[in-house]
Amino acid sequence: MRYQVKPEAYGEALSEVYDRMYPSMETPQTVDFIVSLLDPGARVVEFGAGTGRIAIPLAGKGFDVHAVEVSQPMLDKLREHDPLGAVTAVRADFAEHVIDGDFDLCYIVCNTLFMLPDPEQQIEALRRAGAHLRPGGTLLVEVYDPTYFHQLAKPEFQVRNLASDQVMIDTISVDPVNQVLAQVHTTIKAGSVSTFTEISRYAWPSELDLMARIAGFEMVERHGDWERSPFVSGSHRHITLYRKSAAGL
Numbered sequence: 001m002r003y004q005v006k007p008e009a010y011g012e013a014l015s016e017v018y019d020r021m022y023p024s025m026e027t028p029q030t031v032d033f034i035v036s037l038l039d040p041g042a043r044v045v046e047f048g049a050g051t052g053r054i055a056i057p058l059a060g061k062g063f064d065v066h067a068v069e070v071s072q073p074m075l076d077k078l079r080e081h082d083p084l085g086a087v088t089a090v091r092a093d094f095a096e097h098v099i100d101g102d103f104d105l106c107y108i109v110c111n112t113l114f115m116l117p118d119p120e121q122q123i124e125a126l127r128r129a130g131a132h133l134r135p136g137g138t139l140l141v142e143v144y145d146p147t148y149f150h151q152l153a154k155p156e157f158q159v160r161n162l163a164s165d166q167v168m169i170d171t172i173s174v175d176p177v178n179q180v181l182a183q184v185h186t187t188i189k190a191g192s193v194s195t196f197t198e199i200s201r202y203a204w205p206s207e208l209d210l211m212a213r214i215a216g217f218e219m220v221e222r223h224g225d226w227e228r229s230p231f232v233s234g235s236h237r238h239i240t241l242y243r244k245s246a247a248g249l
């Protein structure tokens with residue numbers, strides 16, 4: 001079975017609540033980690049930059065930050081948070097677009113690579129990442145480890161508090177054959193209800209490394225969190241660095 005996903009749909013459905021969906025997200029730790037990889041003034045591009053959670057603070061530290069984002073409502077929020085335009089944002093699908101080939105780092109965080117619904121598109125996005133990078137440039141990918149979800153026997157529920165009169169109920173189910181996790185976000189606000197289904201095509205760490213190799217990268221290091229704890233059995237996600245291999249694409 002092939003899953004169809006309209007890339008703009010996520011932002012159209014969730015841009016209003018996105019900044020409140022992940023209150024415990026480790027933004028300062030993520031920014032510090034990325035800064036530790038960069039020389040002053042480095043050129044950086046984020047795939048799926050959303051409302052600028054990471055891109056804006058990075059630009060504030062003097063880096064030349066570019067953002068590729070497919071959703072206009074998400075870009076509008078990014079601009080609201082960054083009225084002086086410190087981040088250079090372009091509206092495009094990161095599986096189809098290349099700005100230029102001179103970036104030091106491309107990063108794809110918060111499971112965004114998995115939003116592409118099949119492995120071919122994910123490999124294509126990794127190729128595009130390589131096309132953005134100078135020789136020896138770095139690709140950073142943060143995604144969840146699928147182990148826990150892959151064996152879900154029945155749907156799981158999570159509830160988030162978005163505001164005093166607004167909650168989001170997430171119903172998570174898995175199609176293990178196609179390695180697809182479907183997350184139905186049901187938002188209830190003062191009696192009105194909306195739903196949006198987010199599709200996430202997950203890959204195993206070794207599979208991701210293979211896809212990256214196909215796209216012209218070598219795996220350099222993998223961590224279990226932004227503090228560089230080791231990635232071990234039971235880690236919920238990983239942060240992996242790849243280097244654009246000498247042979248290029």
Ligand SMILES: C[S@@+](CC[C@H](N)C(=O)[O-])C[C@H]1O[C@@H](n2cnc3c(N)ncnc32)[C@H](O)[C@@H]1O
Nearest residue numbers: 007011048049050053069070071074093094110
């Ligand atoms: C989970 S959010 C992460 C946003 C941001 N990176 C962060 O960490 O807060 C994923 C973002 O990727 C965008 N996105 C999803 N698929 C995309 C694609 N194919 N091309 C460009 N942007 C995409 C979505 O619109 C959304 O803004």
